Amino acid sequence: MTNTPSPFDASLLNQLARDIKQWGQELGFAKVGICDIDLAAEEPILQQWLDKGYHGEMGYMASHGMMRARPAELHPGTVRVISVRMDYLPPQARFATNLKDPKMAYISRYAGGRDYHKLLRNRLKQLGERINQALAAFSLPDSGYRPFVDSAPILERPLAEKAGIGWTGKHSLILAEEAGSWFFLGELLINLPLPVDVAVTEQCGNCVACITSCPTGAIVEPYVVDARRCISYLTIELQGAIPEELRPLLGNRIYGCDDCQLVCPVNRAAPLTAEQDFHIRPQLQQMSLLTLFAWNEATFLKQTEGSAIRRIGHERWQRNIAVALGNAPFDDQIVAALTTAKVSASASTLVLEHIEWALQQQLHKQQTQSHDNRKQQRLLRIIEKGLPRDA
Numbered sequence: 399m400t401n402t403p404s405p406f407d408a409s410l411l412n413q414l415a416r417d418i419k420q421w422g423q424e425l426g427f428a429k430v431g432i433c434d435i436d437l438a439a440e441e442p443i444l445q446q447w448l449d450k451g452y453h454g455e456m457g458y459m460a461s462h463g464m465m466r467a468r469p470a471e472l473h474p475g476t477v478r479v480i481s482v483r484m485d486y487l488p489p490q491a492r493f494a495t496n497l498k499d500p501k502m503a504y505i506s507r508y509a510g511g512r513d514y515h516k517l518l519r520n521r522l523k524q525l526g527e528r529i530n531q532a533l534a535a536f537s538l539p540d541s542g543y544r545p546f547v548d549s550a551p552i553l554e555r556p557l558a559e560k561a562g563i564g565w566t567g568k569h570s571l572i573l574a575e576e577a578g579s580w581f582f583l584g585e586l587l588i589n590l591p592l593p594v595d596v597a598v599t600e601q602c603g604n605c606v607a608c609i610t611s612c613p614t615g616a617i618v619e620p621y622v623v624d625a626r627r628c629i630s631y632l633t634i635e636l637q638g639a640i641p642e643e644l645r646p647l648l649g650n651r652i653y654g655c656d657d658c659q660l661v662c663p664v665n666r667a668a669p670l671t672a673e674q675d676f677h678i679r680p681q682l683q684q685m686s687l688l689t690l691f692a693w694n695e696a697t698f699l700k701q702t703e704g705s706a707i708r709r710i711g712h713e714r715w716q717r718n719i720a721v722a723l724g725n726a727p728f729d730d731q732i733v734a735a736l737t738t739a740k741v742s743a744s745a746s747t748l749v750l751e752h753i754e755w756a757l758q759q760q761l762h763k764q765q766t767q768s769h770d771n772r773k774q775q776r777l778l779r780i781i782e783k784g785l786p787r788d789a
């Protein structure tokens with residue numbers, strides 16, 4: 399006879415679930431939750447989103463069929479998902495200062511530090527190892543864990559919602575009363591039937607601030623984002639030309655966008671990140687568009703080493719900055735830099751077309767007085783009033 403508990407011993411599973419949350423916190427996850435893998439209710443929503451073409455050029459969103467809503471197809475044997483939250487809001491975010499100055503580049507605050515994918519996956523692996531060690535101590539088989547962060551075909555937000563990490567905001571991001579929404583999600587898929595957590599109640603109420611403040615009208619209805627209009631998609635995911643009618647709406651945002659989170663009242667209480675790695679690197683902190691436009695490919699690769707920004711490559715980097723330069727008020731130096739870049743042999747056809755557009759915008763502004771963007775002015779007031787620490 400042996401005293402080893404059975405794999406389904408309820409008290410062992412309860413203790414393990416408590417330990418996992420404790421270990422997760424020790425590894426830097428601000429919150430850890432557990433859910434089952436039933437996402438059947440999400441399938442028609444996902445299908446509708448794809449049918450409407452909201453994924454745009456992101457072919458990977460459609461190519462795995464409904465696997466995104468079926469974690470056990472992604473990793474056979476999975477019965478539970480451990481969902482984790484890691485906060486990324488850096489100190490000195492200086493949102494308003496940055497958005498206010500149209501000659502300065504705005505880079506989404508999740509991307510100013512080290513690439514989060516590797517960091518979160520490593521921590522998740524450590525959590526998986528600790529779980530397996532605990533199981534081994536009871537002579538139980540391992541958890542078969544697989545860590546995922548962002549890029550796998552899995553619906554991370556609905557899983558996080560089920561696991562009690564937060565509710566789905568009308569901007570479609572997960573947010574929580576104590577945490578706001580400035581966090582990444584990641585998960586461990588495991589084969590242990592751990593007790594599950596309960597979802598938190600939605601607290602958006604009548605608020606629609608994210609919907610009305612989106613510069614491009616990308617939140618087409620509550621909880622639904624048409625990626626093709628989202629600045630995050632246009633500056634990061636889209637490979638080709640940015641549609642001309644949307645270019646003026648990008649302002650100085652050259653990599654991602656934070657507006658729907660900036661106007662969210664729940665973010666007033668958001669904690670700063672505990673990770674030094676997510677602090678904004680000096681070479682990306684409040685930089686002028688012209689300085690960044692002058693980076694050649696070698697400099698771009700060097701300055702973005704280990705950062706998520708590197709993934710878009712130098713060509714899209716230049717494309718995005720050209721649009722922002724076109725959106726800046728008239729400036730001789732901008733016209734000179736665009737003109738020099740236009741005749742240089744290194745600019746691709748894609749970049750050249752955006753440079754041409756930017757030059758036209760600049761020259762047009764030289765002749766006419768540009769008007770202030772009212773939506774932008776409102777956004778700045780909201781940030782300065784609502785987020786004084788981060789403004």
Ligand code: B12
Nearest residue numbers: 440447506548554555571572582583621623628630654655
């Ligand atoms: C594709 C993608 C994008 C696309 C499309 C965005 C979108 N809304 O789908 C683009 C490039 C635009 C994008 C932008 C951003 N993204 Co993104 N993105 C993803 C990715 C890879 C897949 C998302 C997805 O499955 N979309 C398909 C749609 C159908 O699913 P969904 O948006 O989750 O929608 C569900 C809910 O809205 C819900 N729903 C729909 N209708 C209704 C109705 C009601 C009543 C309710 C309650 C729910 C509900 O059901 C849907 C399906 O299950 C995830 C990582 C992952 N693997 O999940 C990261 C992810 C969602 N992105 C993330 C981030 C941080 C961003 C940006 C903030 C980055 C930035 N600053 O530029 C922006 C935010 C834009 C926004 N408002 O969504 C984080 C979000 C963290 C969080 N706190 O929620 C994720 C989870 C990555 C990560 N691992 O941390 N992203």
Ligand code: SF4
Nearest residue numbers: 612628629655657658
């Ligand atoms: S990230 Fe920007 S563009 Fe995209 S939905 Fe939010 S506010 Fe709109």
Ligand code: SF4
Nearest residue numbers: 567568602605608662
């Ligand atoms: S801005 Fe308002 S509606 Fe949008 S997520 Fe925040 S609380 Fe919800």
